[in-house]
Amino acid sequence: MKKIFIFHTNTTASGAIANLLKVQYGVESICDDDFDNALRQLKAWEFPLIITVDKIKDEEDRVVESASNFLNIITDNSYESKVLVLGELDVSFGNYSTMKFDADCDDICREVVKILNITKEEIEFVKQPDYLAIPIQNFYQLNNPCADIYIRIKKQGGDQFVKRINADEEMDKGIVKKYESMNLTELYVKKENFSHLMNQILNQSIKRIVEAHRAGENILEVSSDSFEISQNFIEQLGVTPGTIKMAKTSIKSMMKTVSANSKLSSILKEILQNESSYSYKRSYLVSLFAFQIMPELGWGRGDQLQQNLEKITFVSFFHDAYLRDDKLVRIMSAEELEAADLTGAEKTLILEHANRASTLVQGIPQCPAGIDVIIRQHHGSANGIGFPSTLTSSISPMAVVFIVLEDFSDRILRSVYNKEKVSIAETLSKLEEKYKLPSFKKVIELLKNLLVK
Template identity: 30%
Template sequence: SVANGFVALERMEAFGEPELIVSDHKILEETGNSLYHHLSANDLLIPLIICSGSIDYEYKERTYPLVSAFVQKPFSIESLSYLVKSITTEKIAQPSFIAVKLPILLSFINKSFDLYLKLSEANYVKIIKQGEAFTKEDSDKFLKKGISHLYISIKDSFEFLKAYEENLNLVLSSKSVNNETNIVHTIDVLVSIESVSKRLNWTPELIQSAKKNIDTAIKILSKDAALRNVLKNKLANPSSSYSRHVGLLSYMCSIFSQNLDWGGDTVQTKLVMAALLHDLAVDESYYDDIKNWNKKAANLRDRTPETIKYRLHPLDASKLLQPLENLPPDIELILLQHHEKKDGSGFPRALTSTRISQLATFFNIVEELVEFIGDGENLETSLTDFKMWGDAYYESGHYKKTYEFIRKKIG
């Protein structure tokens, strides 16, 4: 028994490490703080039981991970004795690393932990640093070599579990709307934006905020059963070019529209809803050659039935909103104008920049960027090409101001 943490340190120096430490909470927050830091700095795995009259377990466990157990006062000597025996009876070697399956690692973006490869029971080598991308190509490479797990350091386990819980909660919450949220929560879609998020310096907070905006948009749209089924069917294949296009467009619309000084508080949700719906009326057969169909639709002299059908898909998309009540009219306007061009060369109405809404202008420029990025290969070249093209094309009018706002987000 000692009076405080300083005396405890002196005893440890004189007599060696104890088998167990039981202390009042002051060991953490007052004179004993130095003892806790000594244990932490020297990686001493001495069982530590803290007794306190008031315990915020989540805060304590997050702030003081070395503590083996927290006991709330008052307690009986029998309960404390049982706890001591359960901690000290069997010595279990504490692992230095935790194995994580490769598919789970693919669900993380801008991860806050390093990844290690296990060479032997005592030898681990760092192969991917904190914040670096872990892609499907990396996973496939390890699987071909018979490696199904990578490892994280035990010191990073709290951050890992926190991030994993957030991902899991998003997936579980999506079940309440019949899995429509697969557009943003499947591994394939998340992997497709990995390199983009890293290149554009998207923080975990930005990505989490975008996910919430997308969840909100999907839940609103899914209130109509027919629209919910259309969404589900169109986005059934999360690795398709269509799903990747819509997924990346949804993220970019949400993240790029943060801090806009116009559009209102719901601007992000409006843009994401438009991203989810804008091509929902397009038959998949058109999507294999979408650029060519855009050219054909812009040529108003082309009156073949197939071209007319494609030319009118913005109108068909806007009709999908009719069963939903109290939606802002901005969303319908974005859908109607998402193929219009500033010089009047778009469709279906060949509007010029002065007649295209500001939100539709924003949406159209972001979609141009997504089309330049494509499948994400040669990303730096794609971004450079977009900026060179945009600098020349958006040289005047309110399109220029909106383009310059988005261009700054690219860097």
């Protein structure tokens, strides 16, 4: 944290400047109203900036040029200190600037920001709360955290943060699940440790995915965990090299599992029994069924087919990136949205999430071409807003495939979550009633050939 020196005979004024600089910009100050003491301190210590009045009067009412005296000390000691003079000064040496003697505190602070080259990021950091929240799922694959981990306890006098896991202490998913069972959705870290811990989570999560595939163990569990972590990171940090790497690693993991040579019935059973989120299960099922039927669509073989399969997996991963709550993910129509008990902001997010996710992937380098269009149209709307009352064949052919597969996967999952008997034939029959256009019916027919014997 930067520390400056303020010399002012009006302690109320210097205190106000110091307080504003600390609260708004994270700049610490040493204040002094005694000229001789100020001289001693400035000879002993080099400060990046000195704020001083231009002149004072001593006990015998003589004018003392405080600013020029301080500049002499800086010159004599070869210091690189800068000086902000409140008042007038006209000397030919020293690195100084001037402001009116009675300049407003806000104006003085803005000038300090310019002189010290305080960045926007530094200011934002200062304004952050002392403890920052991290979604609890992000800790699933973390061992030996590099920082202390806290829980928040809400109290009338203000939130209290209690340390629960020490830095470098052993932790695993079981410990995290224990806190989840206490209805905790977030854990906390001191803001100065936030970026270090987030980088550690990213690196360890990527490492766990690679290790799971190499060992052939717990692949689905690790893949589902990495899906949640990736989505949380993108929401919290945006598109960065780290979040992109994590997302692409998670997508590759999903592609490997859905393209494995296991029986379809075995994979379905495993994913439906997995403890992962509704969002992950549905995205996984869409990719799984896509890998089964897309070779029959006549959209190419070999590398071209592989590129299309990669596209659909990317779309499955990113299409609901802004819907981080399963209750929002499960809204699939305008009627369901109207009936849902949601806030205005949540309803707006659902209506706009396809367009927002489409814009998000446009900022990710080396994404498969055209996935932004498919994501924008994944509810049938050409502009990515809302749920259209009538579907048309004018949207992307791959968006058509995605719409049918997501609807089918969603109906299967709802039956499982509602503890109802899953009837593939009945589900496909309902899809046939809903989708009348030939392009949609072709996808349903391929599902029927795959699943109904």
